Amino acid sequence: MVGGGIAGLTAAYMLSLEGLRVAVVEAMRVIMDVTGFTTGKLTTQHGQVYGLISERYGLDKAQLYADANQAALARIISIIEDNSIDCDFQRTDSWLFTEESAGLETIHGEVELALKLGLPASYSETTPMPFTKGAMRFEGQAQFHPRKYLMFLADQVVARGGSVLENTRALDIAEKEPGAVLKTSHGDITAGSVIIATNTPFYQSSLYAPRFSPTRSYVLGVKLEQQVPEGMHYCIDDHAASIRNQPLPGTDERLLMVGCWDKSLDISETEAQYEKVEAYARERLPLASVDYHWFTQDQKTPDRIPWIGRVKDSRHIYVATGFGGWGMTTSGVAGMLLTDMIAGRDTPYAALYDPSRAIQQ
Ligand SMILES: Cc1cc2nc3c(=O)[nH]c(=O)nc-3n(C[C@H](O)[C@H](O)[C@H](O)COP(=O)(O)OP(=O)(O)OC[C@H]3O[C@@H](n4cnc5c(N)ncnc54)[C@H](O)[C@@H]3O)c2cc1C
Incomplete structure (x- = not known):
């Protein structure tokens, strides 16, 4: 996992629950970038996004977006309540x-x-x-305090055999069957899958950044x-x-x-x-x-739907980005969707969030 914000830590936690050992690679300290400065509204009300999606792609796509975020909201609330996480939840x-x-x-x-x-x-x-x-x-x-919530998730990743590597910058990724090698400022990490959750992707950046x-x-x-x-x-x-x-x-x-x-x-x-x-x-x-x-x-993103899923021309590299100011529930969507994909399960949301849409946008 590259990135220790809400997207990276949520997906790392959900993958840990699947029994995977996850390393979170973070260039600075965790939860110190965008997520450290968010207003932490945990809501499926994302401004006028439903109108925009339904106008552009029709009601079915807006329905999928709504369902994905409703499921993520319910999942995040149950993580907080089931674990009694002290995070100013209200x-x-x-x-x-x-x-x-x-x-x-x-x-x-x-x-x-x-x-x-x-x-x-x-x-x-x-x-x-x-x-x-x-x-x-x-x-x-x-509403909640994302930092307090995410510190619990980070601790759980470590408690389940994973690691959180701060002050470690990811530099590049190379696919090498049956997985990928992540090149970092402190050496290489070999993994079955690599998720880029760095807010602005550092890999294939010329595909995403200009859009x-x-x-x-x-x-x-x-x-x-x-x-x-x-x-x-x-x-x-x-x-x-x-x-x-x-x-x-x-x-x-x-x-x-x-x-x-x-x-x-x-x-x-x-x-x-x-x-x-x-x-x-x-x-x-x-x-x-x-x-x-x-x-x-x-x-x-240009169509207001985040890019979450497998990156272009890749089998083992995934991305979660373009949350458009609504990363709290969207990180839950990313965690659930990417966990399903990596576990080989079908998910109804893969096509909606497919990052390869970026090429046409
Ligand atoms: C002012 C403001 C208020 C907001 N309020 C809300 C809200 O109320 N509700 C809501 O749903 N959303 C809100 N959002 C949106 C939400 O905060 C973001 O979508 C979310 O925090 C993004 O999380 P992230 O994990 O993608 O990014 P980040 O938190 O930025 O995490 C990415 C991490 O990747 C690390 N990184 C970057 N490059 C590398 C590299 N090469 N190697 C290793 N690590 C790297 C960074 O250091 C960083 O820690 C708000 C956004 C803003 C700007």
Whole structure:
């Protein structure tokens, strides 16, 4: 396994449960890259993704996407509950909202589609946030602390005979029947299969990198002069605000995370982007203080469906990338799908996520 973020550690854990010995090779420390800066919404409500998929590929593909993510959500929740993982897990609703009258038609369309797909959706005129015009509500979703959850999975990989090799960079992969050889900064590793879970793939990168559209999100951790509203919130309007609360360790207080997505990756604009997010939050909520800020980015594929599966012209090399800002349940999809593929089991989701789609995109 190359990559110690949520994709790599989830797949490593699921493969360990199959009885395989897994080595996780991580260039830095685990959970210190994109996953270390996520907002950790554990939801199958992925913005307007169902509308986009059904428009482009039809209802059947949107159904597969919904089923895969519903199954992943259930699996992650059962991992947390069955193992009593202490990771700030809380069931809560997820809201896709608009602040503009013009956005209501889109929201109604998404609700109608989500209901056709059997998703737990309903329309609501109000939300726990006071400034919304209307929203789609998904019940039975959850929030958690991904780092606390993933440290448990990493420990389990080691407890089951595997290893987590930090500060070890993967450099190249060569297929050598009956498996593959991973070349790393600390020597070669021979394995039956290699999974590339490095967010941006380092292998066959010229196939994926030019097709990605990276989007960065600038996030603030703020305290309010009032009780912090419940729920996880995501806005379909231009600023694409993403909001949710997080308990502050050792206190009864809750922090509110408020983030806005932006296409700009220009580092010189960072301060201006934080100011924009703060202005957005101050216009809508009574801020008491701005305590934290951070940014990170994720990769989107052209059709918004991640690339998960066997890489082009290969028998033993797999990839999981292009999560488009929704890597929490998608990592569960990747773990389940890749485990099935490596174990030689049929899976209904392989064609939907097939990375060879990248060539045509
Ligand atoms: C601000 C923000 C908020 C988000 N909020 C949510 C949310 O609320 N809900 C949700 O579902 N999704 C969310 N996402 C998306 C989600 O966080 C990501 O999709 C997910 O964390 C990506 O995980 P990953 O394992 O692919 O990548 P990473 O966490 O980046 O892991 C990849 C790892 O690979 C390592 N690596 C790279 N190259 C090599 C190499 N050559 N050799 C060895 N190791 C290597 C890196 O060091 C890194 O540790 C958010 C994204 C952003 C940007």
